Each structure stands twice: as structure tokens, then as C-alpha cells.
Amino acid sequence: MDFHLSNEQLMLRKMYREFAETEVKPLAEEIDEEERFPMETVEKMAKLGMMGIYFPKEYGGAGGDVLSYAMCVEELAKVCGTTAVVVSAHTSLCCAPIFEHGTEEQKRKYLPDLLSGKKIGAFGLTEPGAGTDASGQQTIAVLEGDHYVLNGTKCFITNGNVADTFVVFAMTDKKAGNHGITAFIVEKDFPGFSQGKHEKKMGIHGSSTCDLIFEDCVVPKENLLGKEGKGFKVAMQTLDGGRIGIAAQALGLAEGAIDEAVKYTKERVQFGKRLSQFQNTQFQLADMHCRTQAAQHLVYAAAMGKQNHENYSEASAMAKLFAAETASDVTRRAVQLFGGYGYTREYPVERMMRDAKITEIYEGTSEAQRMVIAKHMGVK
Amino acid sequence: MKIIVSVKQVPDTSGKVAVNPDGTLDRASMQTITNPDDLNAVEAALKLKDETGCKVVVVTMGPPPAAGMLREIMARGADEGVLVSAREFGGSDTYATSQILAAAISRIGVEKDDIVMCGRQAIDGDTAQVGPQIAEKLHLPQVTYAADIQKTGDTITVKRMLEDGYMTIKVKTPCLLTCIKELNTPRYMSVGGIFEAYGKPLATFDYETLKNDPLIDPTTIGLKGSPTNILTSFTPPQKGAGMMLEGADKASCEKLAGILTAKHII
Numbered sequence: 316m317d318f319h320l321s322n323e324q325l326m327l328r329k330m331y332r333e334f335a336e337t338e339v340k341p342l343a344e345e346i347d348e349e350e351r352f353p354m355e356t357v358e359k360m361a362k363l364g365m366m367g368i369y370f371p372k373e374y375g376g377a378g379g380d381v382l383s384y385a386m387c388v389e390e391l392a393k394v395c396g397t398t399a400v401v402v403s404a405h406t407s408l409c410c411a412p413i414f415e416h417g418t419e420e421q422k423r424k425y426l427p428d429l430l431s432g433k434k435i436g437a438f439g440l441t442e443p444g445a446g447t448d449a450s451g452q453q454t455i456a457v458l459e460g461d462h463y464v465l466n467g468t469k470c471f472i473t474n475g476n477v478a479d480t481f482v483v484f485a486m487t488d489k490k491a492g493n494h495g496i497t498a499f500i501v502e503k504d505f506p507g508f509s510q511g512k513h514e515k516k517m518g519i520h521g522s523s524t525c526d527l528i529f530e531d532c533v534v535p536k537e538n539l540l541g542k543e544g545k546g547f548k549v550a551m552q553t554l555d556g557g558r559i560g561i562a563a564q565a566l567g568l569a570e571g572a573i574d575e576a577v578k579y580t581k582e583r584v585q586f587g588k589r590l591s592q593f594q595n596t597q598f599q600l601a602d603m604h605c606r607t608q609a610a611q612h613l614v615y616a617a618a619m620g621k622q623n624h625e626n627y628s629e630a631s632a633m634a635k636l637f638a639a640e641t642a643s644d645v646t647r648r649a650v651q652l653f654g655g656y657g658y659t660r661e662y663p664v665e666r667m668m669r670d671a672k673i674t675e676i677y678e679g680t681s682e683a684q685r686m687v688i689a690k691h692m693g694v695k
Numbered sequence: 696m697k698i699i700v701s702v703k704q705v706p707d708t709s710g711k712v713a714v715n716p717d718g719t720l721d722r723a724s725m726q727t728i729t730n731p732d733d734l735n736a737v738e739a740a741l742k743l744k745d746e747t748g749c750k751v752v753v754v755t756m757g758p759p760p761a762a763g764m765l766r767e768i769m770a771r772g773a774d775e776g777v778l779v780s781a782r783e784f785g786g787s788d789t790y791a792t793s794q795i796l797a798a799a800i801s802r803i804g805v806e807k808d809d810i811v812m813c814g815r816q817a818i819d820g821d822t823a824q825v826g827p828q829i830a831e832k833l834h835l836p837q838v839t840y841a842a843d844i845q846k847t848g849d850t851i852t853v854k855r856m857l858e859d860g861y862m863t864i865k866v867k868t869p870c871l872l873t874c875i876k877e878l879n880t881p882r883y884m885s886v887g888g889i890f891e892a893y894g895k896p897l898a899t900f901d902y903e904t905l906k907n908d909p910l911i912d913p914t915t916i917g918l919k920g921s922p923t924n925i926l927t928s929f930t931p932p933q934k935g936a937g938m939m940l941e942g943a944d945k946a947s948c949e950k951l952a953g954i955l956t957a958k959h960i961i
Contacts, residue, residue, distance in 0.1 A: 322763075322766070322893060323889050323890055323892075323893060326766070326767060326770060326884065326889050326892070327886065327889050329767075329884075330770075330883055330884040330885075330886075330889065333883065334883055362885070363883055363884075363885045363886060364885045364886030364887045364888075365886055368886050372887070377885070377886035377887040377890065378887060378890050379886055379890055383886070387886075
């Protein structure tokens with residue numbers, strides 16, 4: 316795998332970094348404390364093309380590639396886990412399935428506003444009784460003439476309260492199991508659709524997370540995404556791509572925590588020496604850096620696999636599994652290096668540790684990633 | 696209509712300044728950035744492009760890696776780049792540099808509706824001489840220290856920011872403006888702009904390209920031809936935070952007079 320970045324990718328990284336340092340980092344603590352969605356940052360990112368990085372210009376995208384998108388999420392997550400997941404969920408979980416499974420009419424109708432960031436996207440698969448077992452969908456969709464009627468509730472929906480466009484899954488044939496699941500594009504103004512209250516979470520406080528409630532929700536027949544009964548495949552393929560975004564978020568969190576820990580341990584003096592002069596600190600940081608570099612290779616390999624239209628399902632599962640567990644480990648170690656100060660909100664590593672945990676859970680738990688990887692290994 | 700923006704790649708002065716034995720800057724060993732005031736000039740040009748649809752050409756004199764800076768400015772929205780680069784030009788002071796840049800700008804072509812823009816000064820030399828010298832050599836009217844620029848037809852209204860106040864000047868195109876940081880906030884490169892930047896035209900003007908231009912005198916370009924001798928190069932010491940007194944009453948004036956007296960200023 317050639318990880319030689321192109322001139323464009325190097326320039327993008329510079330731009331993302333400058334934007335993250337100048338526009339995102341100063342807000343990270345505030346949106347965490349206030350549990351506030353950073354809409355002003357989304358508007359700025361939209362102007363710069365960061366809400367539609369790897370989609371063709373003909374639909375309003377920036378004409379970039381998947382690695383350039385992953386690098387964007389990575390750089391944002393270095394300073395703010397919340398802002399990173401806003402971009403990731405919007406791009407991977409809403410724009411991507413519409414682009415990959417939508418009809419030409421659906422792409423022309425929905426993508427320009429989503430990719431330009433005028434509208435925010437979200438994805439509704441998880442239900443109270445259907446988490447890792449996504450096949451246990453209780454939301455039902457019944458065809459009545461020229462529209463479907465949806466009833467049910469989705470939960471833990473990232474971008475839920477702020478999104479305008481949703482890719483949602485429902486059972487059109489309960490007897491058919493996975494083959495009875497169908498994907499739909501739902502607009503927030505459709506009759507019978509509403510959003511629940513903001514969930515209080517351990518981390519990514521600024522990220523909007525809520526229920527989606529369907530009460531006789533009327534969805535036009537032309538908003539069926541893909542074919543009836545093929546929604547499970549749409550969901551799984553979407554999550555394969557989504558995992559690259561979450562893996563990049565986890566990678567960025569780990570890198571951000573290392574940056575903070577290096578800076579702090581070079582300044583903090585105990586026993587007459589800087590913490591960075593103690594061998595324990597050096598070994599800890601070396602391990603953290605080594606793991607994070609390995610995670611970066613897996614994340615970039617998965618992104619390039621998707622870009623090259625390879626079967627990247629296993630690569631994205633490995634990237635997410637390893638990067639997420641690295642993020643949790645590295646941020647925890649960073650807090651430890653900071654000591655008591657690391658446990659306070661005076662320094663960002665406390666927030667990074669809280670933000671990192673979710674990367675082991677959403678868009679497929681680490682256990683689900685191991686299931687995917689074992690399946691690809693032929694282990695039954 | 697087009698706008699030609701002259702920019703310079705400068706050492707990032709947040710790092711250490713390295714100097715060659717001949718007194719010139721050892722640019723190879725320092726991180727580089729685009730001169731900050733020049734980015735304000737670029738932004739002013741891009742705003743006029745947003746309003747009028749005019750073309751923006753960015754020109755720099757420097758070693759080949761300066762092409763990367765031109766690509767970054769094209770990623771912000773400039774349409775074309777011109778790199779002026781030759782061994783013969785190396786080590787030029789402001790007198791020599793302005794000759795070469797004036798010749799390059801003349802070759803790009805300054806027509807009736809056009810504007811040339813520069814930053815006020817570069818953070819490495821701090822001279823603020825190159826912009827005005829280019830204007831003189833191209834016989835263009837110049838307005839320096841632009842803090843606001845409005846264009847109506849062929850008239851540019853410029854608000855100059857001076858130490859003791861503002862001055863508003865109207866000037867006809869073609870003209871040269873030097874821009875200060877108060878003029879605007881430079882935009883970021885955009886994702887789409889970055890992917891377009893490498894497909895935009897980037898020309899290189901070497902010595903052969905410019906040597907026959909009447910503005911070029913081979914004896915007054917490059918290090919040997921530069922009349923300036925550098926005695927020493929250094930990073931200016933950081934200024935302390937100033938003291939701010941507010942109020943227009945007698946007590947404030949007496950306090951001010953007391954401070955100035957104590958410092959033997961009055």
C-alpha cells in the first residue's frame with residue numbers, strides 16, 4: 316500500500332489543520348460544556364466544501380477522494396471529537412448511501428443541498444431493540460397507493476435534531492427477516508415525522524443525538540432508496556464506509572491526546588525534572604505514538620480501499636476496531652500522564668477520553684467489528 | 696479586467712531566523728509562509744473577483760519551491776500563477792526585486808482596467824519599498840496602506856490607514872495598491888479549490904524570459920547588482936504590552952503628562 320500523499324492531499328491537510336486550530340479548537344470546550352451543536356462551524360465548513368469532500372462536482376461535491384475525507388475527520392478530531400462526527404455521520408451515513416444507492420432523480424434532488432452543507436444529513440437504523448442485531452427492526456413501512464406509511468422509533472441518531480434529510484430503515488415484510496428491510500429517504504417536514512429530545516451522553520456533548528419518531532409518517536414511494544427488501548444490504552454497505560469516518564475520528568482523538576501530552580510533559584516539573592525526562596513518560600508516549608501510527612495505516616488503507624472500489628469491508632472493520640481501541644487507550648494514558656490536572660476540565664485530555672469511548676460503540680461496536688473480521692477470515 | 700497580486704514567500708518568524716555568510720536569509724533552513732500582508736492583498740483581489748468576475752493573477756519572485764505557495768493561492772481562488780525564478784535574480788534587494796517584478800508584471804500585461812496589488816511590507820525585510828517601487832517603474836499611480844477598497848467603474852476609492860488617521864483617495868485604473876492587515880480577513884483554501892489548483896496555469900519567467908525587457912538592467916539585479924549591503928539580520932525584540940489611558944478629562948491628561956514626564960519623553 317502506497318501511503319505517499321499527493322500534493323492536493325498535503326495541501327488539504329494543511330488547510331484542515333489551520334481551520335481546526337483557528338475555528339474549531341477555540342469552541343471545543345464551550346460546546347462540550349454547554350452540550351451545544353456547533354452550527355456556526357458547520358456553516359464555515361460548508362463554505363469550504365468540507366461537507367461533501369469525496370463526491371463528484373456534478374452533484375455539488377468537492378470532487379475529492381475518500382482519503383482526503385478521512386484526513387478531514389482526523390484533523391477535526393485532533394481538536395474536537397464532536398465536530399469530527401458531525402462531518403462523518405453527515406458524509407458517510409447520509410450522503411454516501413444516497414450517492415451509492417439513489418436513483419438519478421434522488422441524487423439530483425437531495426445531494427446538492429447536502430454536499431454544499433445547506434442541509435445536514437443523518438441515518439436511522441438503530442432501534443431500542445435493534446442495536447448490533449440490526450435485523451430486529453420493529454419500525455414498519457406499509458405501501459398505501461403512492462406512498463409508504465412508517466411507524467416506529469429510531470434511537471441514538473447522530474445529527475438527529477439538526478438534520479433535514481434522513482436515510483431510514485423499516486420493515487416492509489416482517490416475515491422475510493433481513494430481506495424484509497427497506498431503506499427510505501425521509502425529510503424532516505414529512506407528515507408524521509418528529510425528533511425526540513437530545514440525549515445526555517458521556518462524551519461528544521456537542522453532537523446532536525436523539526430519537527426519530529414515525530407516527531403514520533407519509534413517505535412518497537419515490538423516496539424508496541434502492542429496492543424494496545434490499546435495505547439491509549444498503550445499511551451494511553453504508554456502515555462499511557461509515558466505519559472509515561469513525562476510525563478517522565478515533566485516530567484524530569488519539570493524535571490530539573498525544574500532542575497535548577507531549578506539550579504538557581515537557582513543561583510539568585516534578586522531583587526537579589520535567590516529566591518528559593522520566594523514562595516512564597518516554598515509554599508511555601512511545602507506545603501511544605506507535606499504536607496511533609499503526610492505526611493511521613489501517614485507516615488510510617481502508618479509505619484507499621473504498622476509493623479504489625475494492626472490497627474494503629474487512630479493512631474498514633479492522634481500522635475502526637484498532638483505531639477506536641487505540642483512542643480509548645491513548646486518551647486514558649494521556650489523562651494518567653497529566654495526573655490530577657488530567658482529570659479536571661482545565662485540560663482537554665479529560666474531554667478527549669470521554670469522546671474516545673463512543674468510537675468503540677457507535678457504527679458497530681468493537682465486538683461487531685470482530686464478528687466482521689472473523690467472517691472475512693472464514694472462521695465459523 | 697484583471698488583478699495582478701504580487702506575493703512573497705517569507706520565513707515563518709515564529710521559528711528561528713537563519714542567516715547566510717553573505718548576510719542574506721538562509722531560506723532553505725527555515726519554514727516558510729506566505730507573507731501575511733500579501734494574503735490581505737490576495738483576499739482584496741478575490742473579493743473584487745467575487746463582485747466583478749475579473750481574473751486574478753498571482754506573481755512571485757523566488758526559488759522553485761515558491762511555486763507551492765502560488766498553488767495554495769490558486770486554491771484560495773486565484774486563476775493563474777507566475778513564478779519569477781532564476782539564479783541571476785537571487786539575492787536581489789528591493790531595488791533589484793522591483794525591477795524584476797515590474798518587468799514580469801509588464802510581461803503579464805497591465806491594461807486600462809487592471810489593478811496591481813501588493814502587501815504593505817514583507818515580514819522578513821520590513822521595508823515596504825517593493826510595492827511603491829514597482830508602481831514607479833511601471834508609471835502607475837499608487838495608493839499605499841489600503842484599509843478599504845471600493846470599485847465603481849474605473850475609479851477605485853481607497854481608505855488609507857495612517858498613524859494619525861485615515862485618508863480617502865480616489866484613483867483611476869490602472870493603479871497599484873498596497874494592502875494592510877486591517878483590510879480584510881483572508882479566506883481559507885477550499886477543498887474544491889485545492890483540487891482545481893493543480894490544473895490552473897502556472898508560468899515560470901526565468902532570466903531568458905525577462906532579460907530583454909527595458910526595465911531589466913543586468914548590472915542592477917541579483918546580489919551583485921543590489922545597492923543594499925546587509926550589516927546584520929535579526930528578529931526584532933518583542934514589544935511589551937502598551938498602556939491604554941481612556942478619557943478626555945483634565946485628570947486623564949494630567950495622568951498622561953505625568954507618565955510621559957516620568958519617562959523623560961516630555
